[in-house]
Amino acid sequence: MSAPLLAVENLSISFPGEAGPVRVVDRVSLSIALGETLALVGESGSGKSMTALAMMRLVPKPGRIEPGARIAFEGRNLLSLSVPDMRAVRGAGIGMIFQEPMTSLNPVTTVGDQVLEAIELHAKLPRAQARSRVIELFGLVGIPDAKRRFGAYPHQLSGGLKQRIMIAMAMAMRPRLLVADEPTTALDATIRAQILELLRDLATKTGTAVLLITHDFGVVNEVADRVAVMYAGEIVEEGTRAELLGRPHHPYTQGLLRSIPKAEARGRRLEEIKGAVPRPGHWPTGCRFHPRCPHAFAPCPGTEPKRTTLSATQAACCHLLDRSVEP
Amino acid sequence: MTVLSADALLEVRGLRTYFPIRSGILRRVSGHVRAVDGVDLTIFPGETLALVGESGCGKTTVGRSILQLVAPTGGNIWYRGVALTFLSPEAFRTYRRQIQIVMQDPGSALDPRFTVRDAIAEGLEAFAIGANHEEHTKRVAELMRSVSLDPAAMWRFPHEFSGGQRQRICIARALAVEPAMLICDEATSALDVSIQAQILNLLTDLQAARKLTYLFITHDLGVVRYFATRVAVMYLGRIVETGPTERIFTAPRHPYTKALLASIPSLDPARRRTRPAALGDVPSPERPPPGCHYHPRCAARLESCSREDPPVVAFADGICRCVLADAEREAAAPAA
Numbered sequence: 001m002s003a004p005l006l007a008v009e010n011l012s013i014s015f016p017g018e019a020g021p022v023r024v025v026d027r028v029s030l031s032i033a034l035g036e037t038l039a040l041v042g043e044s045g046s047g048k049s050m051t052a053l054a055m056m057r058l059v060p061k062p063g064r065i066e067p068g069a070r071i072a073f074e075g076r077n078l079l080s081l082s083v084p085d086m087r088a089v090r091g092a093g094i095g096m097i098f099q100e101p102m103t104s105l106n107p108v109t110t111v112g113d114q115v116l117e118a119i120e121l122h123a124k125l126p127r128a129q130a131r132s133r134v135i136e137l138f139g140l141v142g143i144p145d146a147k148r149r150f151g152a153y154p155h156q157l158s159g160g161l162k163q164r165i166m167i168a169m170a171m172a173m174r175p176r177l178l179v180a181d182e183p184t185t186a187l188d189a190t191i192r193a194q195i196l197e198l199l200r201d202l203a204t205k206t207g208t209a210v211l212l213i214t215h216d217f218g219v220v221n222e223v224a225d226r227v228a229v230m231y232a233g234e235i236v237e238e239g240t241r242a243e244l245l246g247r248p249h250h251p252y253t254q255g256l257l258r259s260i261p262k263a264e265a266r267g268r269r270l271e272e273i274k275g276a277v278p279r280p281g282h283w284p285t286g287c288r289f290h291p292r293c294p295h296a297f298a299p300c301p302g303t304e305p306k307r308t309t310l311s312a313t314q315a316a317c318c319h320l321l322d323r324s325v326e327p
Numbered sequence: 328m329t330v331l332s333a334d335a336l337l338e339v340r341g342l343r344t345y346f347p348i349r350s351g352i353l354r355r356v357s358g359h360v361r362a363v364d365g366v367d368l369t370i371f372p373g374e375t376l377a378l379v380g381e382s383g384c385g386k387t388t389v390g391r392s393i394l395q396l397v398a399p400t401g402g403n404i405w406y407r408g409v410a411l412t413f414l415s416p417e418a419f420r421t422y423r424r425q426i427q428i429v430m431q432d433p434g435s436a437l438d439p440r441f442t443v444r445d446a447i448a449e450g451l452e453a454f455a456i457g458a459n460h461e462e463h464t465k466r467v468a469e470l471m472r473s474v475s476l477d478p479a480a481m482w483r484f485p486h487e488f489s490g491g492q493r494q495r496i497c498i499a500r501a502l503a504v505e506p507a508m509l510i511c512d513e514a515t516s517a518l519d520v521s522i523q524a525q526i527l528n529l530l531t532d533l534q535a536a537r538k539l540t541y542l543f544i545t546h547d548l549g550v551v552r553y554f555a556t557r558v559a560v561m562y563l564g565r566i567v568e569t570g571p572t573e574r575i576f577t578a579p580r581h582p583y584t585k586a587l588l589a590s591i592p593s594l595d596p597a598r599r600r601t602r603p604a605a606l607g608d609v610p611s612p613e614r615p616p617p618g619c620h621y622h623p624r625c626a627a628r629l630e631s632c633s634r635e636d637p638p639v640v641a642f643a644d645g646i647c648r649c650v651l652a653d654a655e656r657e658a659a660a661p662a663a
Contacts, residue, residue, distance in 0.1 A: 215520070
């Protein structure tokens with residue numbers, strides 16, 4: 001097997017707290033192959049967005065990536081790159097789009113100039129050539145009337161168009177990896193469907209790999225090849241899209257999928273996961289999910305569960321799956 | 328459609344709410360946003376009517392207009408058969424007590440300086456329910472129990488609670504004055520899915536126990552299909568289709584309803600949606616397209632749709648505001 005495009009090993013992120021550092025991401029490992037879309041799923045406070053920011057070395061201060069982590073992108077450890085080298089990776093190697101296209105665009109510059117700037121920052125292209133590249137990109141992300149839209153200001157565009165501009169900007173340098181943090185959460189249903197289609201289209205057409213951060217399993221099913229589920233800073237289960245949605249093994253993944261309101265559940269109570277997601281610094285001992293887990297048994301409060309391999313592509317961290325633990 | 332239903336809890340007819348657009352240094356009114364532009368709704372006691380639509384369609388303004396939190400520009404509202412226009416100030420206070428609202432963001436809906444006890448008791452004091460402080464506190468404890476919160480926590484402040492717990496506090500506060508109806512405006516939209524399930528179950532229990540009526544304003548069609556009795560679909564200030572939930576989801580009539588339903592992502596790994604449902608973006612409510620507001624995005628539009636207002640076609644189980652629905656109705660029931 002060839003080396004993956006991105007390999008994250010042992011990534012922990014912490015913030016200073018009153019009683020010492022508080023971890024928000026805890027020993028996360030994941031990998032993404034060339035052209036693959038990996039969805040990182042979790043509820044708020046699971047650490048998924050912080051994991052995404054770490055890929056760009058953009059963890060906000062005073063947060064820090066703890067020593068011992070490795071983020072290998074095309075074989076190079078991003079964590080040991082100099083600041084200028086890392087800047088070159090951002091944009092040309094890894095592009096990023098955020099949830100709020102409204103706040104990520106500069107309101108006083110035309111959208112065309114903003115994308116132009118992104119290109120000129122990384123490549124020495126003649127103006128005219130860079131300009132036609134922008135219009136080409138606008139076409140690629142499905143912005144109608146691209147030439148006219150070059151001179152538009154962000155407030156003149158709808159949310160869906162603004163998100164397309166953000167995607168165009170992220171794709172400007174043809175990155176091999178696109179990190180997309182909740183790219184459709186702020187969008188309406190009919191627009192969300194179009195943006196998801198665009199993301200899937202881009203991945204197939206350009207061979208760009210995608211790390212997609214989301215809390216929505218519907219979005220996962222639309223675009224992901226593989227899925228990793230995060231809970232309280234850890235990845236608790238991963239597998240292919242079909243495995244995760246069709247045969248989830250971790251009680252948390254199962255609970256999440258069952259608590260989604262569905263037509264079949266009409267007239268019946270929804271299955272809830274009791275309690276709430278624990279905040280960083282208040283993570284329970286042993287398995288962090290045990291206070292909310294309907295199947296918790298003797299080893300769960302005291303012992304951290306090991307990762308159990310379920311297939312060539314699926315694995316989960318749960319004592320129920322570990323044959324060496326006596327039930 | 329001027330006939331009122333005798334058994335309705337709330338009737339809304341021709342509701343219009345316009346917001347002025349001001350421009351220039353003199354802030355002169357240069358136009359209006361027709362946020363709500365002729366909305367008819369009937370809500371029956373004990374049912375859950377879902378009002379669905381995309382952002383900017385005016386669904387939130389409908390809720391706020393019913394509560395008179397914004398002054399409607401025109402139209403009429405009847406509560407239990409009595410027009411609001413004719414209510415005495417005293418009767419109007421009773422009306423405002425009968426309908427309460429639960430909003431999307433429980434963080435900003437609660438005053439951070441109020442203890443949970445005071446937040447929930449505020450309505451009791453405003454409407455002078457119960458005689459004294461101790462009685463109010465006792466009542467707050469009951470209300471907290473009814474939403475599965477520990478009454479011992481009533482002296483704590485909102486920031487000490489999780490998002491789901493804060494939404495329970497908001498629900499308890501809304502229930503304090505014993506309303507007949509709750510307007511839930513995206514009440515579960517900001518919550519994580521595991522917490523959303525808890526709140527939906529709570530709303531189901533409360534509805535059964537207190538015979539509550541819900542106007543459930545949301546953009547989440549998955550929740551609607553699970554939770555609503557009937558559905559009203561709104562697009563750019565107008566209701567385009569109404570009907571019982573199951574029929575709306577299995578046999579939608581309006582092209583916009585069809586597009587909305589096609590945009591729901593499936594959770595079945597064997598079934599991925601293959602193409603986007605609707606074309607283009609939602610136009611601005613400042614300048615809605617002429618004729619049928621939906622026509623620029625409609626896959627089934629006729630040449631006349633860009634000029635003529637679509638007819639409101641009445642079916643046995645609801646309405647559809649589309650020129651094509653007329654033909655559908657005639658095909659279903661040939662003229663006698």
